[in-house]
Amino acid sequence: MCVSRMKDGYIFSFMSSTTDAPAPVPVSGWGRTAPTAARLTSPRSPDAVLRAVAEAAGPGGRRGVIARGLGRSYGDAAQNAGGTVVDMTGLDRIRSVDAENGVVVCQAGVSLHRLMQALLPLGWFVPVTPGTRHVTVGGAICADVHGKNHHADGSFTRHVRSFELLTADGTVRTVTPDGTPDLFRATAGGMGLTGIVLEATVELRPVRTSMMTVDTERATDLDDLMARMAAGDHLYPYSVAWIDLLARGARTGRAVLTRGHHAEPDALPRRLRRTPLDFRPGTLPAAPRLVPDGLLRPSTVGLFNELWYRRAPRARYGELQRIPTFFHPLDGLPHWNRIYGPSGFVQYQFVVGHGQETALRRIVEWIGRHGCPAFLAVLKRFGPGDPGWLSFPMPGWTLALDLPATLPGLPGLLDGLDELVAAADGRVYLAKDSRLRPELLGRMYPRLEDFRRLRREIDPRGVFTSDLARRLSL
Missing domain, CATH: 3.30.465.10 (Uridine Diphospho-n-acetylenolpyruvylglucosamine Reductase; domain 3)
Known part of the structure; x- marks a missing residue:
């Protein structure tokens, strides 16, 4: 391999590899709903990544290549059926x-x-x-x-x-x-x-510490929740609400709102002040491998939601929590995605803009009428839009919910949600998607054609591709 420096980086030329290509293995997203087989390679150096891409771009690499990290994209973004997947860990x-x-x-x-x-x-x-x-x-x-x-x-x-x-x-x-x-x-x-x-x-x-100072409030319904967030989120760097999507009537959208700051040393008890920046995540036993489909039904999730809402304090201020507890509670349960059973689950996340609160309320009511058994559902407020042409956030309200893949009528349910979101000039999150219809993508991402144009310029042969890219014609 020879190397020559450019102004903005390097150009590498490669000799052909003499090693046999690895056999295809199943690769899936965190939701485990649509696995496909690909040649998985695990380079340990930048040079090895370069060789893997060169081989995928060569005569035998017709299905291209995509990088993969720790596999937390829920859908098919890091899958490449029949091609190469580069494990970057x-x-x-x-x-x-x-x-x-x-x-x-x-x-x-x-x-x-x-x-x-x-x-x-x-x-x-x-x-x-x-x-x-x-x-x-x-x-x-x-x-x-x-x-x-x-x-x-x-x-x-x-x-x-x-x-x-x-x-x-x-x-x-x-x-x-x-x-x-x-x-x-x-x-x-x-x-x-x-x-x-x-x-x-x-x-x-x-x-200054590895602890969070956390305030918790219960909101009686969606209007109460949005009013609290709109009025007070600017006082906190972090804000999120768990929302009960099975609640109906006057309780529609009831929620538990949690907001926090990084704690200062003088807020810690004396025993923690000696090591204020100590980071100890801790884990629980892994979720069992054999969890039957159908365990998460509206009746069981409805009971969980009722208990979770009533267990939360009406108002509690200044509680100390560790960083993992506040930011990553599910990380404490390894392989928590197994709880949805062998068929997996879909995480659906969308955003609608400020001024679309009526549309958000209509969507929440629609989800409730369909009895969606979602116990992991969170609402957040987004600030100004982000730099990426396909970046998901835009100013407004974002709701994420998990749904078992075995839920009856799930494809039609999600298609209906897509239409409601698109009609409100919103968008879905591509890192969590595995089934969006491509004709809706341009309505959701106005810079889509800019992205496609630049991709054609720098990768005219489509070397970098994925199941997501093929499905949505990215």
Whole structure:
């Protein structure tokens, strides 16, 4: 292999590989609903990633290649039927940490969990974390993940200074928001279809403890919940509401609203002040492998929702919680996706803009009328839109819910939700999608044609592709 430097990166040329191609293996998303078979390769260095892409782009690589992190995309974004899937978790080095200014340089396979382990003792926290910390930095960029602080801080890529991107021609480009804005916007939220992120430089958030100061309130219905969030979210960096989607009538949309700050040292009990930045996630026993389909029915989920709502305090302020408890409660239960049974589940997430509160209420009522057994349902407020052309967040309200794949009439139910969301000028989250009809995509993402144009320019042969890309003609 020979290497020559370019202004914005490198160009590599390759000799053909003499190794046998790996046999296809099943690959699926976290929802486990639509597995497909692909050749899975696990490189341990950037050079090995480059070789894998070169082979996929060669005569025998007609089905292309897509990168994969820790597999937390719920749908088919990191699947590539008949092609190559590159497992990036072997590129997990933290290159450098600027502990004075709060900047980390790391390879794309580093997880947010690992960053927390390394950075919290230094007084820094990741700028944005979704509902799981088991997400790679590369995945966080390509899905442009959001968290409980979007209303205050935006999505993950707002805090990315630069990243190294391997494109289809074998070039590794240094991509920045100002120097290469179009490529940055196409990659942020672009689901890995512009290339493979190899390394990134990310700005961090300063913290003084690994604890959170948390306020909890019960909301009697959806209007009460939205009023509380609209009036008070600006006082908190983090805000999220669990919502009961089975409640009907006057209780429609009742919820438990949880908001928090990073705790200051003087808020800690004396026993914790000696090690205020200690990070101990802890785990429960893994969910059992054999969980029957049909366990999560409207009757059982309705009982759970009733107990969960009544168990929550009407109002509690200043409770101390550990970071994993506040941000990632499900991470404490390994393989929690098994609780939906062998058929898996669909997570559906949409956003509608401010001014579409009536549409949101109509959607929540519609879900309730259909008796959807969703016990993991959360509502958040989004702030200003994000840089990516396919970034999901836009100013407004976002609702995410999990539904068992065996729910009777589920395809028609989700198609109906898509129509309601599109009619309200909203959109669904591609990192969680596995069944959206392609004709709706342009209505939901107005910069879609810009994304397609740039992708054709930098990857005219479609080397980087996925089941998601083929299904939606991205």
